[in-house]
Amino acid sequence: MNKRQQWHLQDYILLITSLFFMLFLNGAIPFVTIPTLGQAIWTSGFARSIANGSWYNIFAHDFGIPQPAAIAFGLSGAWLESLFIRFGMAPFDAYSCMSAFWLMVAFFSAIKISDMFGAHRRLAILSGLLWMSMPIIWAHAGYSMLSLGIALLSFYFLAVFNILNIESNPTKKNFISVILYFITVVISVFMDGYTFMMFATGASIIFSFVFIASSKRRHSLLKVVLPVHVISFLIAYFLFAKYIGKSNFESYSMDFFRGWGLDLSFIVQPTKTVLWLPDFLGLSINRSDSIYFGDYSVWVTTFSLPIIIIGLFSWYKTKKRNYLSTGILLVATLGFYMALGPSLKINSIKPEQMQINSPHQQSALMPAELAILPTGNAWVSESIPGFNVMRASYRWSALGIFALWMLVIVWVSQVEKKYQVISGSILFFLLLLNIPNLANQWQRGVIARKMFHKIDDEIAFPLRQKINGAEKVAFIPWGNDFLVNYLASIGDFRTFNIGGDKNLVEAQRFWPTGMQSFNDGVLNADKIPALTKMFLDNSVDVVVIPYVHLLWSAHRWPCRQDAEDPMKLSSDSLCLSQRKSELASTIHSLAALPYLDVVDNTLFAIVKLRPEFTGSEPLLTFLLSQIDYPIEVGSRFKDNVVLFTQGWHNVEENLIWSQSHAKLMLPVPEECVSQHCYAVLKFTVFGASPARSVRVHFSVSGWNQNVRFSSTDLNEIAIPLGNASGRQEITLTVPEAISPEKLLGASDSRELGIALQRIELSIK
Structure with missing residues (x-):
């Protein structure tokens, strides 16, 4: 241990000078520079969300919903x-x-x-x-x-x-x-x-x-x-x-x-x-x-x-x-x-x-x-x-x-x-x-603070004016969305999106199924039904389609293209115009839908339900009224998300597989109120054979039927449509549903029940 030394004026001068130089070197001079932008945005999102809560709060509640997010x-x-x-x-x-x-x-x-x-x-x-x-x-x-x-x-x-x-x-x-x-x-x-x-x-x-x-x-x-x-x-x-x-x-x-x-x-x-x-x-x-x-x-x-x-x-x-x-x-x-x-x-x-x-x-x-x-x-x-x-x-x-x-x-x-x-x-x-080069180091810290300030002015505050704090928001397509941490916490709204790879993995476990449809980072006309489904099942109240990259724009506002050098960038306007151009046709298609209200801004588009369609009931009634029989199930049928409400795998080209328990929502035409109508389902049953019969239970309100199938031939069953509300929910159960992996040793681990191919209307 050193003996206690006396402080002299020169010591204080050296200490203060060294302290300021140290902060300058690390880009952390309060109210002048910040050390970085991307991680500052990410961390500040958590910090602001923590501050939005009670004094003992240590979780973020504005993003990564429905669960509180631990940093x-x-x-x-x-x-x-x-x-x-x-x-x-x-x-x-x-x-x-x-x-x-x-x-x-x-x-x-x-x-x-x-x-x-x-x-x-x-x-x-x-x-x-x-x-x-x-x-x-x-x-x-x-x-x-x-x-x-x-x-x-x-x-x-x-x-x-x-x-x-x-x-x-x-x-x-x-x-x-x-x-x-x-x-x-x-x-x-x-x-x-x-x-x-x-x-x-x-x-x-x-x-x-x-x-x-x-x-x-x-x-x-x-x-x-x-x-x-x-x-x-x-x-x-x-x-x-x-x-x-x-x-x-x-x-x-x-x-x-x-x-x-x-x-x-x-x-x-x-x-x-x-x-x-x-x-x-x-x-x-x-x-x-x-x-x-x-x-x-x-x-x-x-x-x-x-x-x-x-x-x-x-x-x-x-x-x-x-x-x-x-x-x-x-x-x-x-x-x-x-x-x-x-x-x-x-x-x-x-x-x-x-x-x-x-x-x-x-x-x-x-x-x-x-x-x-x-x-x-x-x-x-x-x-x-x-x-x-x-x-x-x-x-x-x-x-x-x-x-x-x-x-x-x-x-x-x-x-x-x-x-x-x-x-x-x-x-x-x-x-x-x-x-390092001190001039460059200074410039980086000053620019980072200015860009942070511009994020507030150009996107955070405008979003806050467009979104109600009680509304659930989804930014799509989603990814490792650093910027959303900050936008949600400063805007005081709640969103499923979250930044941070570890935080994203954890949050996804609790997300609604509709969010998973955008896990490929793509948004185009083919994804509009998936977007509609999120409104239909009340998963979200607002969809935000950003024209900036929710990860890289947090590192260099409003865009960054060079991953090697965080400060090297191309034209900002070019980044935005490219993104807007890519999404223009999709935005146009969304705006053309009678039940959606689309507000297109410079940096983002906001999609909401029109007031008359707010809530799942008016929207579901409208969407079902647009469906005509016969229904050819497959990827070309645009209203799959309306019909297959629960317990179905992804739609394939000409069919859709059920799980062991599934629900099907069908439209009931007006003439079926006064006449006897039946929905005729045409399907095959996975794994059915003479040696392995498979039971399928169909039920609607006031009617149910158990049927055993012993082959993979095309089958059909007529189910009464007698609901005066304009729609009929059908429940089907396949207790013996099994995966190809377990039954045949194949690589497919999905639990498969029936493969629905076509739905016809029969009036008697």
């Missing part, structure tokens, strides 16, 4: 941002303030660690700024809480060193350290899953090493530190699992881990347009996903050769005077080892044929046969919970870089006073190597 990662950021929103801040400024808060926590924690190791005050401040300047932090700003989580490794490990210093005898100071450690662990698990695992792994290595290397600390480790460590992480994991509603996310293939594994060439040579000094000296090279596996984040964030060299030198110089240096080196070694992923890569590029057949992100995954040799850590990523979802392997390098930074701090702290100018110069040189 998949980043609650520690979103909840804090929601507080700023409650205090009256605009979401974009609230996000910037939230980011600035956590970055300052990380910055001061890094300074405190330096101070704990004994660094001179000014060297400690410079050391803190060095950590916060690492590209592994600011170049991940587009990933929101991942960037903050990496920065907060200093905060997490400050808690590690604090608890290491407690004694086994209970005291008030020890109790506070234990509570702070637990709080830190909880903050980390709700900030970001990657850095939570790094925290858990790195702390476990440090504690284990100290237990082995320091006999005098074993008693306090066994009695206090290790129990607190294990219990804190178990409780934090339990709280997170309870919050998101599952114990773990789905694991990923080894090809993903391999594709996003750290290529050693990325460590050694920086990527062009990322770092100012290497670019100026001509040391950088161009990289893109046209030839490299993974995506741009793998190669723009991981240049770390200088800190590796100085870190290893620092370990060599301090290993005898401070035994903890070797424990920290073990943390760094594990971080970089896991960052490699399952296979070793040294300037590994895609084969030429792969570049042609599957360009860019279509070939981001890396097959094992293209790697140099296995690293041996695949079993960790395959088998161990937590590790098996850290699919972007390269991110482990953050732990390695942080540990090497700590080794540098240990060395700087031990340097004699006469050599402090040299050590300070080395820190400054490392800092200089980390700096």
Whole structure:
């Protein structure tokens, strides 16, 4: 521990200057810049929705309905941002303030660690700024809480060193350290899953090493530190699992881990347009996903050769005077080892044929046969919970870089006073190597804030004026709709759509069946019946058809075309005009329908039922009145959604298969009120044979019939249509319905009952 140092004016000036430069570097100057746009929109949607609820609310209720939506990662950021929103801040400024808060926590924690190791005050401040300047932090700003989580490794490990210093005898100071450690662990698990695992792994290595290397600390480790460590992480994991509603996310293939594994060439040579000094000296090279596996984040964030060299030198110089240096080196070694992923890569590029057949992100995954040799850590990523979802392997390098930074701090702290100018110069040189083009960095932060503001003015507020807060909304076609999180929460309406791949998967489990019809991202005239069905079964009150991309427009407003460079764009008007042109015929067809009201704006079209058709009854009556007999079932029949209300598979070219229990809604012509009418259903029965008879039960109000079928020939049955309301619901049950997979060993797992082909009207 360092003796308490006096603060001098120069120290305050250096601290304040470093603090502002750190915030500037990370694009988080409140009311001026924001670090990113896309993830800021996504997070702000959750934050605003949380703020829309009661003070203890931690779920989003405006999007991802009908269930409350838990933010998949980043609650520690979103909840804090929601507080700023409650205090009256605009979401974009609230996000910037939230980011600035956590970055300052990380910055001061890094300074405190330096101070704990004994660094001179000014060297400690410079050391803190060095950590916060690492590209592994600011170049991940587009990933929101991942960037903050990496920065907060200093905060997490400050808690590690604090608890290491407690004694086994209970005291008030020890109790506070234990509570702070637990709080830190909880903050980390709700900030970001990657850095939570790094925290858990790195702390476990440090504690284990100290237990082995320091006999005098074993008693306090066994009695206090290790129990607190294990219990804190178990409780934090339990709280997170309870919050998101599952114990773990789905694991990923080894090809993903391999594709996003750290290529050693990325460590050694920086990527062009990322770092100012290497670019100026001509040391950088161009990289893109046209030839490299993974995506741009793998190669723009991981240049770390200088800190590796100085870190290893620092370990060599301090290993005898401070035994903890070797424990920290073990943390760094594990971080970089896991960052490699399952296979070793040294300037590994895609084969030429792969570049042609599957360009860019279509070939981001890396097959094992293209790697140099296995690293041996695949079993960790395959088998161990937590590790098996850290699919972007390269991110482990953050732990390695942080540990090497700590080794540098240990060395700087031990340097004699006469050599402090040299050590300070080395820190400054490392800092200089980390700096991007500052003018571009400033411009990005300012532009991002302006675009956020334009999203409010150009689409969020106009939508709010068009949609009633009590109405259920569907944006179609849907996908990973980042922008909707914000639009719904700021507009205070409820929508099924949601942004975030993990959140989307969870929300889909509870969506109405009509939403699933748009899972291919396509909206054309063929999808109009599916849209109508959503109104028919009261799934939605409003359909919004956006002319902007609900994922990429959140990253670059109003459009983004270049996935490699988030700031590179083509003409905004071209993006919008293309989308509007593609959808023009569909919008025209919707507007031509007598029961729909379509309002077409610059950035979106809004579709609602006309007032006289509000509610399912008037609409159903109208749609049934438009259907004439005979009805040829199949894909060409446009009113399938009206007839087949429940328990049917997708319509095929000339038939539709029922499940074991299904309902059929048929129109009843006016003449059937005074005459005896029958609906004649023509169908086959799946799996019926002399050896396997299949019973089918048909029923309507006041009539039912059981029939057994022993062949797959075309059958027919006449069902009375006697309902004066103009429609008749028929229920059919096939108890012996079975899938082709179970009956024949085929690949079709659908449960099949009858195949309805034609419906005729018989009047007697």
